[in-house]
Amino acid sequence: MQLTDCMQFRTMSAVWLQLGQCGNQLGLEWWQLLTNENAAHQESDRYPFFARDGKLSALCVDSEPKVIRKLQKQIKKGVFRDSNLILGQSGRGNNWAYGLGARLCEAIRDEYPLGYILSVTVAPHQAGESPLQHYNSLLSLSWLQRISMGMEPWELLRSVCPNPTMKFLYTAQACKRGTAFWDSLISSVVHTLPRESASGQPHFSTSVLAVARSNQDNSFLLSQNSVLLKLKQAYRCVTWNPFPVDCWIDFKNIIDPGHHSHSLTVCANHSSVIDLLEWVTEKAQVMYKAHAYLHWYWKYGCEEEDFQQAFDTLQSVMKDYSSVEH
Template identity: 55%
Template sequence: MSAVWLQVGQCGNQIGQEWWQILTNNAPKTDVDRYPYFSRDGRINAICVDSEPKVIRKLQKQVKNGFFRDSNLIMGRKGRGNNWACGYSLVCSDTEKSLLHMTMESFRKEVERRDCYSGTVLLHSLCGGTGSGLGARLCEEIRDTYPAGHILSVAVAPHGTGETPLQHYNSLLCLAWLQRYTDGVLLFQNDEVMRRVAAEKKALTMSGAQPAVSMTAMNTHIASCLAGLFYPINMLKTESGVSIGIEPWEIIRSVCPMSTMKFLHTSQICRRGTAFWDSVASSVAQTVPRVSSDGRLHHSMSVLAVSRSSQDSSFLLSQDSVLMKLKQSYRCVPWNPFPIHCWTDSQNILDPSFHSHSLTVCANHSSAADLLRTVTQRARAMYESRAYLHWYQRYGCEDEDFQMAFDTLSSVVEDYSTLGE
């Protein structure tokens, strides 16, 4: 039941590089846990796509090391101009009309290499033309071609201001497509990720100055969260101890019980030394958004906590108090009789060479509505003034597409706003 990993655009491929580096460097070479993510020949189950060659060329070095298939590195010659419609329609250049076709052909071959195809994990951004536009188109194509497989999106939202004037349109349209075609969305916001990384660096340096945060550090943090959630768990393995890679799909079943609400918030704390799990849980709780911009208390429909430590028995001793603290901090809805799920593992893949422990928490949390509401409001203000619309219309994006996107996200925001009632 292995997955196909699909990295789209600059952001998706950079996060993918960090994710695969964790697996290839930290996991033992003979560890059977690697093989839900690797084919029988040792190649990674990943397809890397970008409309520009810059990032993909860096990955070509990994082909020589035996990790990636050369045929799974797909690149164009010209970017998508930070334009969702350009990335979605794929008509920017006559020489690049086959970008979607090449990706789906490589995807078909990768699916056929699986003993049992279970789904796709898509890494991409909401901002760039390739990540948002081509990413949305691939979700649609994969859903139509392989309707029985899951689709889990790992989507990165841009900074609130300053990345591109089209970022609100791109985010609006991409989020609407994700709501329609995916089963779950692990949503990371650049502003929040930057604050977390800065706080971690500040705690390590014990300095009062605000540390600088690089894009690489932010990508590493996101990849670390993915490893905390996706790396095989003892309790989900077969009796023979072999992992069949069901972690991404069990996440969907655990925290996405309702198809109308599928946007997930992820937090993680990793510590070295003696495991004080109550303290770790308190640190995770501090990262949880409490109140929306309009003063509503945030709530969670469901929560998954994943603990990893060589002292796995220490977590079991503290499990009840930790889960109660998380239930209160995430304000789990009272109508869900089993709002918290817990996975434990005796290996911390995030820091295997030291005596360490980590807690990764994934929640279907109403704070997603804050981002969706902001994107909708800013995109609508631009839309009503007809700003930049001709850039989208030239690639076939009509007013109906925008109206559908506005209606879709408004409905999701309304559902999350009434989550605690």
């Protein structure tokens, strides 16, 4: 698993940290959107992405130079601070013990114990990328589970994490131009939503946040109650949460600026994360019991305790999600 973005929040400031090939590729898409000169950006859109001197509030880190060099070429010249581009000359061999992601998050947590960290990760394909990917996913997810929340949740966590130990979020998004048909956007958003586990157990959501963006159009307000009710039903919100669906509205669609467009983004604390955690744990357990590739981790200081703690952490998360009644 590759760590992609990590945001460290302090009073009136935010830092965007992009790590590795995947993180910097995602960052490239995001910064292209924000620095697009053809889009009608307002000064307020620049926060929290730009510093006062006009430079991006981004740190780009990779153990190889290729992806960051591409990022420099394709993003508006001068918006990156040269000192914030940190490059190595050789890779890390897809080895978590030799990599950077979780370690940097841990260092941030140690330095700013009350800060807010939001970690965005991209899971690998189920097979074929690297023989070490199951170990890396296990160790990354476990590490981030332990360090990715501060003392108090910020606004996103307050909306979608009623239980502090359950903080894996499922997101989906749909965007369309022209006349707003919010029912159509809902259908697009929920189309790929996992309905049940491999064993036939229906999935549920402890809470859901909907973000509706529409360029100078109040059509969402007219259908808001209907939209939220449909989302509540589609995401199978738990009955014990009296206010399971929250909604944020933006009258400008930054996802598709410069056009008459509408988008709906849904972030849900969804139990389908159990499927991912079970798959990662089972695959890693098989390899671990066979002592496969473990010498690569011992070589860089990883210990048996790290693996055992990782297994225990993910088992605890799965137990918490499984024990919440629908």
